Amino acid sequence: FSFSRRGTCISNEAVALPTQDENRGVYMFRIDNDYVIDATITGGPARYINHSCAPNCITEVVTVEKENKIIISSCRRIQRGEELCYDYKFDLEDDQHKIPCHCGAVNCRKWMN
Numbered sequence: 001f002s003f004s005r006r007g008t009c010i011s012n013e014a015v016a017l018p019t020q021d022e023n024r025g026v027y028m029f030r031i032d033n034d035y036v037i038d039a040t041i042t043g044g045p046a047r048y049i050n051h052s053c054a055p056n057c058i059t060e061v062v063t064v065e066k067e068n069k070i071i072i073s074s075c076r077r078i079q080r081g082e083e084l085c086y087d088y089k090f091d092l093e094d095d096q097h098k099i100p101c102h103c104g105a106v107n108c109r110k111w112m113n
């Protein structure tokens with residue numbers, strides 16, 4: 001069992017999809033430079049977890065018997081009915097490629113990237 005911190009969600013920009021006016025859902029998660037898990041067609045309910053600038057969950061990638069797995073765990077107490085969210089940690093982009101963030105957190109960075 002090996003464990004290391006890696007993994008981020010993949011932004012629309014990273015897959016050359018929409019602009020900020022056309023923010024279509026992307027269901028990909030980058031494990032590392034060479035490996036992406038694509039949940040566009042199928043996957044568990046976790047693929048619907050949204051980004052937040054004040055997340056209540058964190059993601060980690062672990063390798064179990066040579067297979068990469070994404071682990072999502074809470075990083076603070078979560079109230080009943082509260083939406084689960086984590087920080088997608090998108091790479092920063094210049095102004096014309098920004099994706100607006102709608103997480104609604106008090107400390108929202110206003111952009112997802």
Ligand SMILES: C[S@@+](CC[C@H](N)C(=O)[O-])C[C@H]1O[C@@H](n2cnc3c(N)ncnc32)[C@H](O)[C@@H]1O
Binds near residue numbers: 047103
């Ligand atoms: C993994 S999907 C999350 C589920 C998606 N919201 C849905 O309804 O199917 C990721 C996509 O959701 C949208 N999204 C997630 N968090 C967001 C946020 N805080 N602000 C704006 N769009 C967000 C973006 O389009 C992103 O590419």
